[in-house]
Amino acid sequence: MRIRPLEKTDLSYIYDQENSRKIMALWFEEAYTSFDELQTLYDKHVLDQTERRFVVEEDSQFIGVVELMEIDSLHRNTEIQIIINSNYQGHGYAQEAMKAGLDYAFNVLNMHKVYLYVDVDNSPAIHIYKKIGFIEEGRLRKHFFAEGHYHDSLIMGIFKEEYSK
Template sequence: MKLRPLEETDLEFIHELANDYSLMSYWFEEPYNSLGKLTEHYRNNNSGESARRFVVMNEQDKVGIVDLDYIDFIHRHCEIMLIIKPEFSGNGFAKFAFKEATKYAFEVLNMHKVYLYVDVENEKAVGIYKKQGFKNEGVLREHFYAKGKYKDAAFMSILKQEWLKNE
């Protein structure tokens, strides 16, 4: 298992994930993205400082992606988002990718806080986040629309000093 930076050659893989309704609903995003638009976005925004995107690898297989988004270098916080292809679920990839990306946020980017939004009904993900030391800061009522209804989202985070205690 390893993480590596997203490359332009990974865009077909990202396109596949980004157009899977069942996966994108976890990110509360619409699964509508053309490969051309994705390529254009990559070329125009890849050098920006507001995001870091990684591909989760197992040997030669691409198994998922983990993003650090909305990186704020003034307030020193960012959002973390993760998708693992369903056929690779249950093999520790989510735990590994989540831990490595959080480590990158704190050790390389010097973030003070890493946060996320998660569907309160996604008990598996909430469990992974809690095991990594993330704390629930509250619930945003009917904050996202996914799978035909409004969903409550837990806002969870971990501070650098909390993460250091768990390391």
């Protein structure tokens, strides 16, 4: 498994993910993006230095996406997000991809802290994040709206020195 920068040729895979209500609900985002809109967003964000998007792949097969968002070079922190295609879940790709994203954040971007938001009911993801070393920092009550109702979210974080252990 490896990560590589998201390319315009990957947009068809992203289109499939972004048009799944179930997948986008995990990111607390609205589903159903047109392909034209997706291309426009790609063009708009490709040079944005506050974001990095990576494709997770195995043997040139698209597995998912890891994103570093809200990269703050002054305070040296960033949010990490991940989606693994449902066909590849349960095979350890999420943990490997998160570690690759963290390696990039800490060792290339020199971040001090990486944080994430996760639905309190997403126990498989929480388990993976804790296994990697993320610590629960708080609970945001009814913070995100998805699938017709509000969800509580955990905010979890990890510092470079905690990850390096």
